[in-house]
Amino acid sequence: MPDLIKMYIRQTAVGFVLSAVFVTLLLYFNVVNLWHLVTHTDVGFLAVFLLWLFNGIVFAGVQFGISIMLMKYDDEDDDDDDHRGMPIGLTPIRVEATASRGNVRNFQRK
Numbered sequence: 001m002p003d004l005i006k007m008y009i010r011q012t013a014v015g016f017v018l019s020a021v022f023v024t025l026l027l028y029f030n031v032v033n034l035w036h037l038v039t040h041t042d043v044g045f046l047a048v049f050l051l052w053l054f055n056g057i058v059f060a061g062v063q064f065g066i067s068i069m070l071m072k073y074d075d076e077d078d079d080d081d082d083h084r085g086m087p088i089g090l091t092p093i094r095v096e097a098t099a100s101r102g103n104v105r106n107f108q109r110k
Helices: 003-028 031-039 044-069
Strands: none
Touching: 003 031, 003 044, 031 044
8 A cells, every 4th residue: 555545544533533533622621511401302323433433534635734834855866056046136127107098997977
């Protein structure tokens, strides 16, 4: 299995574990009376499962995105020097700007 696929599976698992911790903390601290809502209805387990699932999808995506962005890029060749830096001296150049009639709005009523 390629290394990138292994990393994707690993980061997805980490995202779902973080989601489980997040949902557990939401229930433990009774945020917006969520514990009461979940325990006093017959489909509370479904609500907790869906909360975990959808947060897991979000957390897994963010976790994988961060891990991809933190990967280092090995650039073996040293031909990146294209000499396109800032010029040594900046000299202002006079440019004549004339407005044509087509660019000027006419606000006079006819």
